[in-house]
Amino acid sequence: MNTPRFSVVIAAFNAQRTIAETLDSVLAQTEADFEIVAIDDGSTDETLKILLGYAALDERIRVASQSNQGVSAARNLGVSKARGELLAFLDADDVWHADKLAKHAELHASDASIEASFARIAFCPDTDGALSAGRTRSSVPERYCELEDVIIENAVCTMSNLVVERAALLAVGGFNRSMRHVEDQDLLARLVGEGHLMRGIPETLVGYRMSADGLSCDFSAMLDAWKELAHRWSHRIDVKRGEALYCRYLARRALRSGATTTLARDFVRRGLSSDTKAFLSGGPRGVATAGAALAAGALPARARSAIFA
Numbered sequence: 001m002n003t004p005r006f007s008v009v010i011a012a013f014n015a016q017r018t019i020a021e022t023l024d025s026v027l028a029q030t031e032a033d034f035e036i037v038a039i040d041d042g043s044t045d046e047t048l049k050i051l052l053g054y055a056a057l058d059e060r061i062r063v064a065s066q067s068n069q070g071v072s073a074a075r076n077l078g079v080s081k082a083r084g085e086l087l088a089f090l091d092a093d094d095v096w097h098a099d100k101l102a103k104h105a106e107l108h109a110s111d112a113s114i115e116a117s118f119a120r121i122a123f124c125p126d127t128d129g130a131l132s133a134g135r136t137r138s139s140v141p142e143r144y145c146e147l148e149d150v151i152i153e154n155a156v157c158t159m160s161n162l163v164v165e166r167a168a169l170l171a172v173g174g175f176n177r178s179m180r181h182v183e184d185q186d187l188l189a190r191l192v193g194e195g196h197l198m199r200g201i202p203e204t205l206v207g208y209r210m211s212a213d214g215l216s217c218d219f220s221a222m223l224d225a226w227k228e229l230a231h232r233w234s235h236r237i238d239v240k241r242g243e244a245l246y247c248r249y250l251a252r253r254a255l256r257s258g259a260t261t262t263l264a265r266d267f268v269r270r271g272l273s274s275d276t277k278a279f280l281s282g283g284p285r286g287v288a289t290a291g292a293a294l295a296a297g298a299l300p301a302r303a304r305s306a307i308f309a
Contacts, residue, residue, distance in 0.1 A: 088163045147193050165230075
Protein backbone atom coordinates (compact mmCIF):
# COMPACT_ATOMS: atom_id res chain seq x y z
CA MET A 1 0.00 0.00 0.00
CA ASN A 2 1.37 3.40 -0.97
CA THR A 3 2.14 5.92 1.78
CA PRO A 4 -0.44 8.76 1.65
CA ARG A 5 0.61 12.40 1.65
CA PHE A 6 -1.82 13.24 4.46
CA SER A 7 -3.04 11.34 7.49
CA VAL A 8 -6.27 12.84 8.80
CA VAL A 9 -6.46 12.07 12.54
CA ILE A 10 -9.96 12.22 14.05
CA ALA A 11 -10.51 11.63 17.76
CA ALA A 12 -14.17 10.96 18.55
CA PHE A 13 -16.13 10.57 21.77
CA ASN A 14 -19.93 10.26 21.77
CA ALA A 15 -20.07 12.11 18.45
CA GLN A 16 -22.91 10.21 16.77
CA ARG A 17 -24.74 13.48 16.06
CA THR A 18 -21.91 15.09 14.08
CA ILE A 19 -19.33 12.50 12.99
CA ALA A 20 -20.95 11.68 9.63
CA GLU A 21 -20.91 15.34 8.57
CA THR A 22 -17.26 15.57 9.64
CA LEU A 23 -16.25 12.47 7.68
CA ASP A 24 -18.20 13.62 4.61
CA SER A 25 -16.24 16.88 4.58
CA VAL A 26 -12.96 14.90 4.41
CA LEU A 27 -14.20 12.53 1.73
CA ALA A 28 -15.20 15.56 -0.36
CA GLN A 29 -11.61 16.89 -0.47
CA THR A 30 -10.22 17.86 -3.88
CA GLU A 31 -6.87 16.46 -2.68
CA ALA A 32 -7.44 12.70 -2.66
CA ASP A 33 -4.02 11.52 -1.40
CA PHE A 34 -5.00 10.93 2.22
CA GLU A 35 -5.97 8.34 4.76
CA ILE A 36 -8.32 8.82 7.70
CA VAL A 37 -7.26 7.42 11.07
CA ALA A 38 -10.31 7.60 13.33
CA ILE A 39 -9.97 6.83 17.04
CA ASP A 40 -13.06 6.11 19.10
CA ASP A 41 -12.29 7.20 22.67
CA GLY A 42 -14.60 4.78 24.47
CA SER A 43 -17.89 6.19 23.17
CA THR A 44 -21.12 4.88 24.71
CA ASP A 45 -23.31 5.92 21.77
CA GLU A 46 -23.31 4.88 18.10
CA THR A 47 -20.05 6.67 17.20
CA LEU A 48 -17.97 3.51 16.72
CA LYS A 49 -20.71 1.86 14.66
CA ILE A 50 -20.85 4.88 12.34
CA LEU A 51 -17.07 4.94 11.96
CA LEU A 52 -16.95 1.25 11.12
CA GLY A 53 -19.73 1.72 8.60
CA TYR A 54 -17.74 4.38 6.77
CA ALA A 55 -14.57 2.26 6.93
CA ALA A 56 -16.39 -0.66 5.30
CA LEU A 57 -17.13 1.56 2.30
CA ASP A 58 -13.75 3.30 1.88
CA GLU A 59 -10.38 1.56 2.30
CA ARG A 60 -8.73 4.90 3.11
CA ILE A 61 -10.49 4.90 6.49
CA ARG A 62 -8.99 2.98 9.39
CA VAL A 63 -10.66 2.80 12.81
CA ALA A 64 -9.31 1.97 16.24
CA SER A 65 -10.98 2.08 19.65
CA GLN A 66 -9.70 2.57 23.17
CA SER A 67 -11.19 2.93 26.62
CA ASN A 68 -12.02 6.54 27.41
CA GLN A 69 -8.68 8.26 28.07
CA GLY A 70 -9.27 11.78 26.74
CA VAL A 71 -8.67 13.58 23.48
CA SER A 72 -4.89 13.89 23.84
CA ALA A 73 -4.44 10.13 24.33
CA ALA A 74 -6.78 9.47 21.39
CA ARG A 75 -4.85 11.83 19.12
CA ASN A 76 -1.53 10.29 20.17
CA LEU A 77 -2.90 6.85 19.32
CA GLY A 78 -4.00 8.17 15.94
CA VAL A 79 -0.57 9.62 15.30
CA SER A 80 1.07 6.28 16.16
CA LYS A 81 -1.06 4.57 13.50
CA ALA A 82 -0.72 7.31 10.86
CA ARG A 83 1.46 6.71 7.81
CA GLY A 84 1.34 10.10 6.10
CA GLU A 85 4.12 12.67 5.95
CA LEU A 86 1.66 15.40 6.99
CA LEU A 87 -0.78 15.01 9.88
CA ALA A 88 -4.05 16.90 9.62
CA PHE A 89 -6.17 16.93 12.77
CA LEU A 90 -9.95 17.22 12.74
CA ASP A 91 -12.34 17.18 15.68
CA ALA A 92 -15.42 14.99 15.36
CA ASP A 93 -17.84 17.92 15.26
CA ASP A 94 -16.06 20.29 12.84
CA VAL A 95 -15.99 20.37 9.04
CA TRP A 96 -13.53 21.28 6.30
CA HIS A 97 -13.84 23.27 3.10
CA ALA A 98 -13.30 20.99 0.09
CA ASP A 99 -9.94 22.64 -0.69
CA LYS A 100 -8.51 22.33 2.84
CA LEU A 101 -5.88 19.67 2.16
CA ALA A 102 -5.07 20.97 -1.32
CA LYS A 103 -4.29 24.45 0.02
CA HIS A 104 -1.98 23.05 2.68
CA ALA A 105 -0.24 20.87 0.13
CA GLU A 106 0.41 23.96 -2.00
CA LEU A 107 1.81 25.94 0.94
CA HIS A 108 4.17 23.20 2.11
CA ALA A 109 5.36 22.61 -1.45
CA SER A 110 6.07 26.32 -1.96
CA ASP A 111 8.11 26.72 1.27
CA ALA A 112 10.11 23.69 2.33
CA SER A 113 11.05 25.35 5.65
CA ILE A 114 7.46 25.25 6.91
CA GLU A 115 6.76 22.34 9.27
CA ALA A 116 3.23 23.29 10.33
CA SER A 117 0.37 25.30 8.85
CA PHE A 118 -3.18 26.44 9.49
CA ALA A 119 -5.86 28.62 7.91
CA ARG A 120 -8.73 30.88 8.85
CA ILE A 121 -11.74 29.30 10.52
CA ALA A 122 -15.41 30.26 10.55
CA PHE A 123 -17.22 30.15 13.90
CA CYS A 124 -20.40 28.22 13.03
CA PRO A 125 -23.40 28.16 15.39
CA ASP A 126 -24.95 24.78 16.14
CA THR A 127 -28.72 25.25 16.12
CA ASP A 128 -30.59 22.08 17.04
CA GLY A 129 -27.91 19.96 15.39
CA ALA A 130 -27.74 21.98 12.17
CA LEU A 131 -24.42 23.70 11.43
CA SER A 132 -24.99 27.28 10.28
CA ALA A 133 -22.54 29.46 8.38
CA GLY A 134 -20.96 31.85 10.87
CA ARG A 135 -20.16 35.46 10.06
CA THR A 136 -17.05 35.68 12.28
CA ARG A 137 -13.69 34.56 10.92
CA SER A 138 -10.34 34.13 12.60
CA SER A 139 -7.26 35.94 11.33
CA VAL A 140 -3.75 34.72 10.48
CA PRO A 141 -0.44 36.56 10.92
CA GLU A 142 1.29 37.60 7.69
CA ARG A 143 4.54 35.90 8.76
CA TYR A 144 5.84 32.82 10.50
CA CYS A 145 4.14 32.40 13.87
CA GLU A 146 5.80 33.57 17.05
CA LEU A 147 5.24 32.21 20.55
CA GLU A 148 2.70 34.89 21.48
CA ASP A 149 0.67 34.07 18.36
CA VAL A 150 -0.13 30.63 19.73
CA ILE A 151 -0.13 31.14 23.51
CA ILE A 152 -1.84 34.54 23.69
CA GLU A 153 -3.76 35.12 20.46
CA ASN A 154 -4.29 31.41 19.65
CA ALA A 155 -4.14 32.09 15.93
CA VAL A 156 -4.75 28.43 15.08
CA CYS A 157 -7.95 28.44 17.21
CA THR A 158 -8.67 24.71 16.99
CA MET A 159 -6.87 21.44 16.29
CA SER A 160 -9.23 20.98 13.34
CA ASN A 161 -7.14 23.69 11.68
CA LEU A 162 -3.63 22.26 12.12
CA VAL A 163 -1.50 20.43 9.56
CA VAL A 164 1.96 19.43 10.80
CA GLU A 165 4.83 17.28 9.60
CA ARG A 166 4.80 14.02 11.51
CA ALA A 167 8.53 14.30 12.23
CA ALA A 168 8.06 17.72 13.85
CA LEU A 169 5.17 16.53 16.01
CA LEU A 170 7.13 13.51 17.22
CA ALA A 171 10.15 15.73 17.91
CA VAL A 172 8.17 17.76 20.49
CA GLY A 173 6.61 14.68 22.09
CA GLY A 174 3.04 14.78 20.82
CA PHE A 175 0.08 15.78 22.98
CA ASN A 176 0.21 16.01 26.78
CA ARG A 177 -2.12 13.25 27.99
CA SER A 178 -2.66 14.94 31.36
CA MET A 179 -4.26 18.09 29.90
CA ARG A 180 -8.00 18.38 29.28
CA HIS A 181 -7.93 22.05 28.26
CA VAL A 182 -5.57 24.17 26.09
CA GLU A 183 -3.76 20.96 25.13
CA ASP A 184 -3.74 22.36 21.60
CA GLN A 185 -1.96 25.56 22.64
CA ASP A 186 0.48 23.53 24.73
CA LEU A 187 1.43 21.52 21.64
CA LEU A 188 1.65 24.64 19.46
CA ALA A 189 3.81 26.41 22.05
CA ARG A 190 6.27 23.53 22.04
CA LEU A 191 6.34 23.49 18.24
CA VAL A 192 6.93 27.22 17.84
CA GLY A 193 8.97 27.58 21.02
CA GLU A 194 11.41 24.90 19.88
CA GLY A 195 11.95 26.55 16.52
CA HIS A 196 9.61 24.73 14.15
CA LEU A 197 8.26 27.14 11.53
CA MET A 198 4.49 27.52 11.20
CA ARG A 199 2.54 29.79 8.87
CA GLY A 200 -1.11 30.52 8.16
CA ILE A 201 -3.14 30.43 4.95
CA PRO A 202 -5.28 33.57 4.53
CA GLU A 203 -8.37 31.62 3.45
CA THR A 204 -11.30 30.23 5.45
CA LEU A 205 -10.99 26.44 5.26
CA VAL A 206 -12.53 25.17 8.54
CA GLY A 207 -16.01 25.34 10.03
CA TYR A 208 -15.74 25.32 13.83
CA ARG A 209 -18.93 24.13 15.54
CA MET A 210 -19.88 26.25 18.56
CA SER A 211 -21.89 24.67 21.35
CA ALA A 212 -22.34 26.16 24.84
CA ASP A 213 -22.53 22.75 26.50
CA GLY A 214 -19.36 21.25 25.04
CA LEU A 215 -15.99 20.65 26.68
CA SER A 216 -14.52 23.38 24.50
CA CYS A 217 -16.87 25.87 26.17
CA ASP A 218 -15.84 25.16 29.79
CA PHE A 219 -14.41 28.66 29.84
CA SER A 220 -13.34 28.93 33.47
CA ALA A 221 -11.38 25.69 33.27
CA MET A 222 -9.82 26.92 30.03
CA LEU A 223 -8.59 30.08 31.76
CA ASP A 224 -7.09 28.12 34.66
CA ALA A 225 -5.30 25.78 32.27
CA TRP A 226 -4.11 28.70 30.16
CA LYS A 227 -2.56 30.35 33.22
CA GLU A 228 -0.58 27.20 33.95
CA LEU A 229 0.60 27.08 30.34
CA ALA A 230 1.55 30.78 30.31
CA HIS A 231 3.50 30.36 33.53
CA ARG A 232 5.71 27.74 31.88
CA TRP A 233 6.61 30.26 29.16
CA SER A 234 6.71 33.37 31.38
CA HIS A 235 10.40 33.88 30.56
CA ARG A 236 9.45 34.48 26.92
CA ILE A 237 6.00 36.15 26.96
CA ASP A 238 4.29 39.02 28.80
CA VAL A 239 1.89 37.03 30.98
CA LYS A 240 -0.16 40.03 32.19
CA ARG A 241 -0.72 41.23 28.65
CA GLY A 242 -1.44 37.68 27.61
CA GLU A 243 -4.05 37.16 30.32
CA ALA A 244 -5.86 40.35 29.30
CA LEU A 245 -6.03 39.26 25.67
CA TYR A 246 -6.97 35.69 26.54
CA CYS A 247 -9.80 36.94 28.76
CA ARG A 248 -10.99 39.10 25.87
CA TYR A 249 -10.90 36.04 23.64
CA LEU A 250 -12.93 34.04 26.19
CA ALA A 251 -15.44 36.88 26.60
CA ARG A 252 -16.05 36.90 22.86
CA ARG A 253 -16.30 33.11 22.80
CA ALA A 254 -18.83 33.22 25.64
CA LEU A 255 -20.92 35.78 23.77
CA ARG A 256 -20.78 33.77 20.54
CA SER A 257 -21.74 30.50 22.22
CA GLY A 258 -24.77 31.93 23.99
CA ALA A 259 -23.32 31.34 27.47
CA THR A 260 -24.45 33.53 30.36
CA THR A 261 -23.73 37.26 30.17
CA THR A 262 -22.42 37.06 33.74
CA LEU A 263 -19.60 34.84 32.50
CA ALA A 264 -18.74 37.21 29.64
CA ARG A 265 -18.71 40.22 32.00
CA ASP A 266 -16.47 38.35 34.43
CA PHE A 267 -13.90 37.76 31.70
CA VAL A 268 -14.07 41.44 30.73
CA ARG A 269 -13.46 42.42 34.35
CA ARG A 270 -10.53 40.02 34.70
CA GLY A 271 -9.01 41.17 31.44
CA LEU A 272 -9.24 44.86 32.30
CA SER A 273 -7.74 44.17 35.72
CA SER A 274 -4.80 42.30 34.23
CA ASP A 275 -3.86 44.88 31.57
CA THR A 276 -6.41 47.52 30.61
CA LYS A 277 -4.38 48.85 27.69
CA ALA A 278 -3.92 45.40 26.18
CA PHE A 279 -7.59 44.50 26.60
CA LEU A 280 -8.73 47.68 24.85
CA SER A 281 -6.12 47.39 22.09
CA GLY A 282 -6.78 46.35 18.52
CA GLY A 283 -8.94 49.24 17.39
CA PRO A 284 -12.62 48.78 18.22
CA ARG A 285 -12.21 45.10 19.13
CA GLY A 286 -11.53 45.57 22.84
CA VAL A 287 -14.05 48.36 23.38
CA ALA A 288 -16.67 46.46 21.40
CA THR A 289 -16.13 43.32 23.47
CA ALA A 290 -16.48 45.19 26.76
CA GLY A 291 -19.55 47.05 25.54
CA ALA A 292 -21.14 43.93 24.14
CA ALA A 293 -20.68 42.03 27.41
CA LEU A 294 -22.38 44.85 29.32
CA ALA A 295 -25.24 45.24 26.85
CA ALA A 296 -25.83 41.61 26.01
CA GLY A 297 -28.00 41.05 29.09
CA ALA A 298 -30.80 42.82 27.28
CA LEU A 299 -30.76 40.17 24.53
CA PRO A 300 -31.87 36.51 24.65
CA ALA A 301 -29.16 33.89 24.25
CA ARG A 302 -30.22 32.97 20.69
CA ALA A 303 -30.00 36.60 19.60
CA ARG A 304 -26.54 36.98 21.19
CA SER A 305 -25.32 33.91 19.35
CA ALA A 306 -26.60 35.29 16.05
CA ILE A 307 -24.97 38.69 16.60
CA PHE A 308 -21.54 37.46 17.72
CA ALA A 309 -21.25 34.41 15.44
